[in-house]
Every structure is written in C-alpha cells, then in structure tokens.
Amino acid sequence: MEKIILTGDRPTGRLHLGHYVGSLRRRVELQNSGQYDKIFIMIADAQALTDNADNPEKIRQNIIEVALDYLSAGLDPARSTLFIQSQVPELCELAFYYMNLVTVQRLQRNPTVKAEIQLRGFAEGAAEGDTTQRQGIPVGFFTYPISQASDITAFKATTVPAGEDQEPMIEQTREIVHKFNAVYGPTLVEPQILLPENSVCLRLPGTDGKAKMSKSLGNCIYLSDTADEVKKKVMSMYTDPDHLRVDDPGKIEGNTVFTYLDAFCTPEQLTKYAPDYASLDELKAHYRRGGLGDVKVKRLLIAVLNEVLDPIRERRHYYEGRIEEVYKVLEAGSAKAREAAAATLAEVRNAMRINYFEDKELIAEQARHYAARQ
Template identity: 85%
Template structure:
C-alpha cells in the first residue's frame, strides 16, 4: 500500500502565515515530491459549524476563501484531492461508530480539546449574568478528536502533516484505530504525524508575541494580505520590550521578529536585502551586543515576507477571476473523496458485521436454518 496524506483546515477565516509554515507549505512540497500515492486536503466546514452554529454564513463564505488560499499557495487539484467535509456523508457514519470506542473521560483529557475549549470561551459552569464565556460545550465540538479520526481513517491516511498542537489529536486517532482493529479485526490504517522540520514553524507566534497566531485573537498576517498590510503589521510587531535604544543589547529569544526570520529567512535574502550581513546568525549576534535597531530588522522581515507572498497573491488574483471553476474543482474533489470514503466504510461495516444485505452467506445460512426449523416443526 502506498503512502497517503490527509490534512485540512476549518473555514472560519482566511488562512494565515501560521497555517502556511505549520502545514500548508509542507503540503505543497510533499505534493510536488511525488512521494505520496494520494493526497487529500479537506476544508472542514462540518467541524467549523460545531462552534459556529449560530453563524453558518461565516462558514459558508470562508469555504471559498480557504479554497483560494489552498490554490494560491500552490496546491494543484490535478495532484491533490481538494474537497469539502460536509459533502462526504460517510465521515459522519464512521464518527458515529468510533464514538463507541472512546470514553468521555478520555476526551476530557485531550490537551488540544481543553485548549480549544478555553480559547473559544466555552464553559460548563458559567455564572448567571456572566457574558465573558459561552454557556455549554457543544457535543460536536467536544467529540472533535473522534470526527478527526473518521476524517483520517476514511482515506487510509498514513501521514498527517500538522503542527505540534495537533499531536494529541493524532495520538487519539491511533488509539481509536488500535481499539477498532483489536475489536473487529485488522481494517484501519494507523497514521503518523508529520511535523514541520523547522522548530520556528512548529507554532508561529502572533504578531503580538502571544504563543499562537490565531484568527480569534486578531494577531495574524494572512496569505491574502497586501504588501502594505504586511508592512503595517510587521512594524507593529512585538520585539524585546527592554530594547529601548539602538545601542542597548537585545534579546533574540522570544522576539517575534526573529522567530519569523527563523521561519522564513534564507541565506540569499541577505545578499538581496541586507548585504552588510552574511547570515541570520550574524544579524542576531549584532542585535544581542547592541547597536542594531528594531526598525532595520523589521524592514528585512517585511522584504522577506513580501517575497514569499507575492507569487501567492498573483495566483490568488488568477483564481479570484474564476470562482465558478474553483467551485467545480471542489465539487469534483468531493466526489472523489466520497468514493474513497465509501470503500473504507464498506470495510468497516463488514468488520463490524453490519453489512447485512451484502452478506450473501449470512442470508443463505439463515435461510437454511429457518427452513430446517420449519421442517422440524411439521
């Protein structure tokens, strides 16, 4: 069996640089490597509705935004199957069966689930009159790890490119696969996570220095941002709060600008934009000993980011003029995804012995057994 990728994003907004370095850039590289037999990229609209049930139009509008980001980043529908989660009903059925293999207590221990519940302001015990938290956790949101296991296993994925924050989710998928195969026989494929190979890309911080770039925190640089928007956001980036004067020694660790340079900067960028330095290490050394201002470093980052984003912006303009074609591509990708998921679901039903109408041996054996019963009663 060849190697297969499954990954995706929730359409709750446009994709940002955190998505790009955490997974999207790697997806494009893997797609172009020819190493994988199949690549499935999912727009997880059904999952997005679990905490946006009161705003379905937000999800609806962002499906096309995420599709445009995928295409502009370099994903190719001829080599990767791009599809919409809600258009593959087999995923819901698989998730329903997997729910019997996971306890509530296990879901409660999932670090990613706990973090996302806190991030979105859900609470089971909100005080009366407290409007700072949303009352109750939707069951669909709480069971996200089970839904994700269905997404991954439906396509026989061997590899899931994702950021480190998703490791607990992939581990829970592996647990579900192991439990299913132990209970019903070898049926499902156990996936492995593929983390970014650059430590700075593991979890790109927000422009405000917060631990994670997040749409809900408003600290993102989007793939679709203009050059002027990127400049404005970088110039307002969090740096070393103690680096008050140019001559002061500065800290590189925890300095958001340098973290971004770690994620995006290449040696050739210095020859193009800052030739007085041979490398990023040399730039960091100067910053640490003092005499290098934040503005100069930020200008380098602006140039680097816009070099990365310019071809993405150009491809986005191309597809924005062909929205009908983008929807047709998603429709065809969803059809292919349904076919693949249906084959897995057939295997699951057979393993669970609920494929009643396909099991001709069962029907024949029971026909014979009841015929003998009737004969014996005569």
Template identity: 80%
Template sequence: MGKIILTGDRPTGKLHLGHYVGSLRRRVELQNSGEYERVFVMIADAQALTDNADNPEKVRQNIIEVALDYLSCGLDPERTTIFIQSQIPELCELAFYYMNLVTVARLQRNPTVKAEIQLRGFSDANAEEEGPQRQGIPVGFFTYPISQASDITAFRATTVPAGQDQEPMIEQTREIVHKFNAVYGPTLVEPEILLPENAVCMRLPGTDGKAKMSKSLGNCIYLSDSAEELRKKVMGMYTDPDHLRIDDPGKVEGNTVFTYLDAFCCPEHFAKYLPDYQSLDELKAHYRRGGLGDVKVKKFLIAILNETLEPIRERRAYFEEHISDVYEMLRAGSESARKVAAQTLHDVRNAMRINYFDDKELIEAQARHYSDHA
C-alpha cells in the same frame, strides 16, 4: 498500499502565515515530491460548525477563501484532491461507529481539546450551569477528535502533515484504529504525524507575541494581505520591550521579529536585502550586544515576507477572476474523495458484520435454522 496524505483546515477565515509554515508550505512540497500515491486536502466545514453553529454564514463564505488560499499557495487539483468535508456523508457514519470505541474520560484528557475549550471560553465539561459567561461545550465540538479520526481513516491516510498542537489528536486516531482493528479485525490504517522540519514553524506566534497566531486573537498576517497591510503588521510587531534605544542590548528569545526570521529567512536574503550581514546568527549577535534598531530588522523581515507572498498574491488574483472554476474544482474533488470514503465505509461495515443484506451466508444460515425448526 502506497503512502497517502490527509490534511486540511477549518474555513473560519482566511489562512495565515501560521498555516503556511506549519503545514501548507509542506503540503505543496509533498504534493510535488512524487512520494505519495494520493494527497487529500480537506476544507473542514462540518468541524467548523461545531463552535460556529450560531454563525453558519461565516463558515459558508470562508469556503472560497480557504480554497483560494490553497490554490494560490500552489496546491494543484491535478495532483491533490481538494474537497469539502460536509459533502462526504460517509464521514458522519464512520464517526458514529468510532464513538463506541472512546470514553468520555479519554476525550476530557485530550490536551488539544482542553486547550481549544479554554480558548473559546466554553465552561467545564461537567458544569451544570450555563449562561452568557458559561456556554456549555457542544457535543460536536467535544467529540472533535473522533470526527478527525473519521476524516483520516476514511481516506486510509498514512501521513498527516500538521503542527505540534495536533499530536494529541493524531494519537487519539491511532488509539481508535488500534481498538477497531483489535475488535473487528485488521481494517483501518494507523496514521503518522509529519511535523514541520523547522522547529520554529511548529507554532508560529502571533504578531503580538502570543503563543499562537490565531484568527480569534486578531494577531495574524494573512496570506492574502497586501504589501501595505503586511508592512503595517510587521512594523507593529512585538519585540523586546526593554530594547528602548538602539544602543541598548536586545533579547532575541521571545522576540517575534526574530522568530519570524527563523521561520522564513534564508542565507541568500542577506545579499539581496541586508548585505551588511552574512547570516542570521550575525544579525542576532549584533542585536544582542546593542547598536541595532528594531526598525532595520523589521524592514528586513518585510522584504523577506513580501518575496514569499508576492507569487501567492499573483496566483490568488488569477483565481479570484475564475471563481466558478474554483467551485467546479471543489465539486469534482468532493466526488472523487467520496468514492474513496465510501469504499472504506463498506469495508468497515463488513468488518463489523452489519452488512446484513450483502451477507448471503448469514441469510442462508438463518433460513436453514428456521426451516429445521419449522
């Protein structure tokens, strides 16, 4: 079997630069590489509902936003199967079977689950009291790693492009696959995570300098932002709070503007936008010794980001004029993905020996048994 990719995003808002450098840019490269037999990209609406159950319209409306971001970044439906998670009911059945292979204690130890629980303000999993400030954890959210294992294994994915924060989730999928295969026989494929090549891209900080760009924190630069929106956000970016005057020495470490330059800047950008410098190392050295203002560096970053986003904006404008075609693409992709998931489920049911009506040997053996004892 060839190499297969499965990845995706929750439709809780438009995609941002963190998504782009952490996974999306790489997906387009992998799609175009010719190294993979199939590429599946999922809009994970069912997972989004695990912590948005009181706002389903938010998820519903953002399906098209995520699809537009995918297409505008260069994902090609001719080479990538783009589908909606909830349209593949086989995923729910697989997750139900996998639940028997994972303990509650193991889920509680998952670092990604613990971090997301804290981010969303849920109370402790063992808390008995709930209220406005202590909302309990929805079961669907708590079992998120099991659902993700269902998504990955349904398409026999060998490779999952994702950020570093997803490593514990992929490891839990591997544990589920190992346990299933040990109990029922070799059936499922163990996936490997594919991290961004640039370490900075593993977790791009928000514009406010927080550890992660997050829609809920309001510190994102969206792929669909206009040039003016981008300018305002970059000009308001967190830098070195002690760099008060141009002549003051500045810190590069923890300085969001330089982190973004690490993620997006290429050597050729200097000749185009900042010819006074030959490289990013040279720019950093000047900032560290003093004499370089934040505004100049931010304007350089704005030019680079606009160069990155302008073709994305142009493609998005085209697809916004053809929304019915986008929905047709999603329908066709979901139908194609479901056929693959259905075959995996068939194999899983066979391995578990719950294919009662297809097991002629079982029926004949039972018939002989009761005939002999009649």
C-alpha cells in the same frame, strides 16, 4: 501499502502565516515531491460548525476563502484532491461507530480539546476541571477528536502533516485504530503525524508576541494581505521592550521579528536584503550587543515576507477571476473523496458484521435454518 496524506483546515476565516509554515507550505512541498500516492486536502466545514452553529453563513462564505488560499499557495487539483468535509457523508457514519470505542473520560484528558474549550470560552459557570458539566459545550465540539479520526481513517491516511498542537489528536486516532482492529479485525490504517522540519514553525507566534497566531486574537498576517498591510503589521510587531534606543543591547529570545526571520528568511534573501551580514546568527549577534535598530530588522522581514507572498498573491488574483472554476474543483474533489471514503466504510461495515444485505452467506444460512423448522 500506499503512502497517503490527509490534512485540512477549518473555514472560519482566511489562512495566515501560521497555517502556511505550520503545514500548508509543507503540503505543497510534499505534493511536488512525488513521494505520496494520494493527497487529500479537506476544508473542514462540518467541524467548524461544531462551535459556529449559530453563524453558518460565516462558514459558508469562508469555504471559498480557504480554497483560494490553497490554490494560491500552490496546491494543484491534478495532484491533490481538494474537497469539502460535509459533502462526504460517509465521514459522519464512521464517526458514529467510533464513538463506541472512546470514553468520555478519555476525551476529557485530551490536551487539545481542553485547550480549545478554554480558548473558545465554553468554560464559564462550571467547576474547574469538569469539562462534561461546563456550560455551552456542544457535543459535536467535545467529540471532534473522534470526527477527526473518521476523516483520517476514511482515506487510509498514513501521514498527517500538522503542527505540534495536533499531536494529541493524532494519538487519539491511533488509539481508535488499535481498538477497532482489536475488536473487529485488521481494517483501519494507523497514521503518523508529520511535523514541520523547522522547529520555529511548530507554533508561529502572533504579531503581538502571543504564543500562537490566531484569527480570534487578531494577531495574524494573512496570505491574502497586501504588501502595505504586511508592512503595517510588521512595523507594529512585538520586539524587545527594553530595546529603546539603537545602541541598547537587545534580546532575541521572545522577539517576534527574529522568530519570523528564523521561519522565513533564506540565506539567499539575507544576501539580497541585508548584504552586510553573512548569516542570521551574525545579524542576531549585532542586535544583542547593540547598534542595530528594530526598524532596520523589521524592514528586512517586510522584504522577506513580501517576496514569499508575492507569487501567492499573483495566483490568488488569477483564481479570484475564476470562482466558478474553483467551485468545480471542489465539487470534483468531493466526489473523488466520497468514493474513497465509501470504500473504507464498506470495509468497516463488513468488519463490524452490519453489512446485512451484502452478506449472502448470512441470508442463505438463516433461510436454511428456518426452512428446517418448517
């Protein structure tokens, strides 16, 4: 069996460090490893429209932002297929068929769906716990786990690099695969999630210390931020509120600056920017016992992040001067993705016995049947 990756992002804004450590950095590593036969990277505009239907221009304008982030992070169109979800209409047809395999009650129990409904404020004016009657929940948004299953299975993905918050979604896809194959025969491929190896990267907190970096919360450091913007955001980062003076003992737990250092700082960078410490653990121990100020630690993080982002900024600048070329990459990738999805859809239609015009045996059999009745 081929080893195939499918993953992507909603084009609701520029990508940030949470996207980068959660999956984007890993995608580039997997692409460059040569271990996978095919890699599909999707800009999920159709999914983004499920809760942005009144602002399509937002999605339209952010297609190029996400594409620039992909290319600047190191995704290579020669090795990864970059495509736009809405340009592969076969995905909609697959999702329609899968809807018959999932109950409303099962969608209600999906933790990711419930969390996203709360996050987007769809729950106002309804009884607690009743997701079907809540005001303002678009049907497309409520059923997006089914759409996601369509995206994954259309390309026969065996691996989906994602953060831990997406585990319930991948489990829902596996359930759909099991149900379809049980009803119609072995057709679809069951995917597995690939989580970040560094546990800190599973859910990078925002600069304000909130549980998750989120565009809607305004607590992001973007891949396209300038060095000065990174410096400003890091210097305002949440640390230990009780660490008022340099000599005060400090807490590492819940301290956003140290969380980011765990996610990004390599031993080589520590030696380069903080040569007085042999390891991050030694730096943390100094902070815990007192005598190490927040500003010094933040300056270390600024240096580390800008070293990570400098080559990304350089590549982005290159592609920003070649926007027409970027759109050609997306157009070619979308055509390639549509070809792959169409092949899977043909297999699905065949398994479901709705391939009427291609089933010559059915036509011949019925012709003989009615001829015999003449």
